[in-house]
Amino acid sequence: MLQTEQYIINIGPQHPSTHGGLHVEAVMDGEHIVDSIVHLGYVHRSVEKIAESRTYPQFVPYTSRLDYLASHLPTLGYCQTVEKMLGVAVPERAEYIRVIMAEFSRIASHMLFVGSLAIDLGATTGLIYCFRDRERIMDLFEMTSGQRLIASYMRIGGVSHDLPDTFIPAALSFINDFPKMIEEYEGLIVGNEILQARLKGIGVLNAEEAIEYGVTGPNLRACGVEYDIRKVDPYGIYDRFEFDLPLGSKGDSWDRLLVRMQEMAQSVRIIEQALQELPEGEIKAKVPRIIKPEKGSEVYHRIESSKGELGYYIVADGGEKPYRLHVRAPSFVNLMVLPIISRGEKLQDIIANIATLDPVLGESDR
Amino acid sequence: MSKINIEKMLTELQELMGDKLQISRDDSFSWLNINSEALLDLMGRLKNDYGFNYLANLTSVDYGEAFEMVYHLYSIPDNAKVGVKTRIPGNAAEVDSLVSVWSTADWQEREVFDLMGIRFKGHPNMIRILLPDEFEGHPLRKDFKVER
Numbered sequence: 001m002l003q004t005e006q007y008i009i010n011i012g013p014q015h016p017s018t019h020g021g022l023h024v025e026a027v028m029d030g031e032h033i034v035d036s037i038v039h040l041g042y043v044h045r046s047v048e049k050i051a052e053s054r055t056y057p058q059f060v061p062y063t064s065r066l067d068y069l070a071s072h073l074p075t076l077g078y079c080q081t082v083e084k085m086l087g088v089a090v091p092e093r094a095e096y097i098r099v100i101m102a103e104f105s106r107i108a109s110h111m112l113f114v115g116s117l118a119i120d121l122g123a124t125t126g127l128i129y130c131f132r133d134r135e136r137i138m139d140l141f142e143m144t145s146g147q148r149l150i151a152s153y154m155r156i157g158g159v160s161h162d163l164p165d166t167f168i169p170a171a172l173s174f175i176n177d178f179p180k181m182i183e184e185y186e187g188l189i190v191g192n193e194i195l196q197a198r199l200k201g202i203g204v205l206n207a208e209e210a211i212e213y214g215v216t217g218p219n220l221r222a223c224g225v226e227y228d229i230r231k232v233d234p235y236g237i238y239d240r241f242e243f244d245l246p247l248g249s250k251g252d253s254w255d256r257l258l259v260r261m262q263e264m265a266q267s268v269r270i271i272e273q274a275l276q277e278l279p280e281g282e283i284k285a286k287v288p289r290i291i292k293p294e295k296g297s298e299v300y301h302r303i304e305s306s307k308g309e310l311g312y313y314i315v316a317d318g319g320e321k322p323y324r325l326h327v328r329a330p331s332f333v334n335l336m337v338l339p340i341i342s343r344g345e346k347l348q349d350i351i352a353n354i355a356t357l358d359p360v361l362g363e364s365d366r
Numbered sequence: 367m368s369k370i371n372i373e374k375m376l377t378e379l380q381e382l383m384g385d386k387l388q389i390s391r392d393d394s395f396s397w398l399n400i401n402s403e404a405l406l407d408l409m410g411r412l413k414n415d416y417g418f419n420y421l422a423n424l425t426s427v428d429y430g431e432a433f434e435m436v437y438h439l440y441s442i443p444d445n446a447k448v449g450v451k452t453r454i455p456g457n458a459a460e461v462d463s464l465v466s467v468w469s470t471a472d473w474q475e476r477e478v479f480d481l482m483g484i485r486f487k488g489h490p491n492m493i494r495i496l497l498p499d500e501f502e503g504h505p506l507r508k509d510f511k512v513e514r
Contacts, residue, residue, distance in 0.1 A: 040496055041494075041495065041497060041498070046481075046505055048506060049481075049506055049510075049512065053512070209469075211419050211442055212468060212470065213470050214420065214422065214474075225443075227442050227443070233445070298392070299394070300394070300395070300423060300449070302422070309422060311422065311423050311438070313425055313436065324428070326423070328422065328423040328425075332473065332477075333470060336470065336472060365496060366496070
């Protein structure tokens with residue numbers, strides 16, 4: 001009998017396919033992965049500790065830096081949490097603007113997902129197409145906040161600036177061109193036979209395991225579980241919009257790609273409705289300059305970010321700074337299944353699995 | 367599966383657990399404040415008897431003389447929710463691990479151990495997750511001093 005032994009291959013932390021500082025030790029038996037050990041913390045900034053030494057409004061910019069690929073979403077979650085504590089009602093116009101920005105963030109994040117998945121699997125051109133289109137969303141963000149990537153546009157009580165006159169025409173032109181973009185991705189990336197072979201039947205996660213491990217967002221819906229916080233626990237004004245939940249059936253990497261492709265179209269649907277109904281009026285509620293939620297009040301608020309359930313748990317002690325702030329990061333929890341879905345597969349499959357789980361390390365490491 | 371009747375569940379659990387369990391409510395959650403010794407028992411029942419299959423959030427708060435463990439549970443697809451809290455003394459920060467009930471507790475408990483220094487009995491891999499292994503102290507504790 002031939003003597004064999006297991007060996008370890010390090011993937012990352014400095015490797016483009018890890019989307020930031022993620023380090024995975026793949027324990028190999030020949031070509032097959034026996035186990036994979038995930039090491040996190042390369043971009044840990046201890047935002048939860050920082051929050052305890054910042055006032056409530058001062059913490060807003062830090063939230064943008066959690067999920068920097070869809071920066072409006074974590075900011076939205078944080079602002080809504082504090083508003084819930086204070087009992088502040090956000091003006092109608094601001095609610096609509098928030099939905100528009102949140103859904104554009106989701107599209108930007110999913111576009112980056114599709115593009116980076118393509119480049120991770122060796123299809124460099126795919127990335128360029130997605131980045132070209134994502135750039136137009138970045139321009140929209142720049143118009144409203146002056147920032148492209150980490151916008152910090154939302155405020156406790158509303159948003160920082162009203163939409164400029166150029167915004168709505170630019171947004172409508174994006175929506176108008178959107179079907180063409182999807183058509184291009186379908187042809188160039190999704191329709192690519194090599195890409196399909198690399199994703200179909202790879203990284204299979206069944207629905208029961210997904211719930212057991214707390215997987216949320218598109219990754220959970222790819223397993224066929226109809227669970228989206230915008231639907232089951234609507235926040236803001238999400239109960240006013242019509243949209244469908246794209247579902248997968250097998251829970252493999254391929255389904256995780258398809259679900260996100262379809263979700264972009266649903267986000268566009270929401271933006272169209274929001275632009276149509278966008279009312280005139282105030283963009284920020286009257287919030288006291290110094291925010292002091294009542295002593296002992298605590299809130300857990302969750303939103304559907306582009307990665308899954310993003311939750312904030314805040315405990316107040318009556319002062320102007322949070323006593324305790326915890327971020328329930330979907331990327332962190334979703335990554336937990338990486339060893340499970342990669343077991344028994346080949347080394348190249350773990351690259352596809354990391355890409356399709358779509359972690360953003362700023363959020364998972366906090 | 368039938369929809370969970372939260373009120374009925376609270377009454378049943380109160381009868382079963384007696385004075386180990388205090389029930390309180392706030393705007394969004396019904397809270398089960400449980401004696402830490404009965405935590406594992408209660409959580410097993412919530413999952414297996416009442417269908418809370420999704421442990422969304424697990425975290426801790428440092429109140430000086432005591433730590434409070436906070437759990438937010440949901441059920442998919444019933445969409446019911448309940449919160450669980452348990453207090454453990456600050457000088458003996460140890461509580462039962464829930465990995466045997468929900469696998470998702472694994473990393474979330476490691477994070478609490480790493481940042482808050484609470485040990486979880488029965489956890490299969492109680493090591494730091496975000497900070498380097500040689501790091502000293504647990505930054506989210508209130509007595510951890512931040513150098514500027």
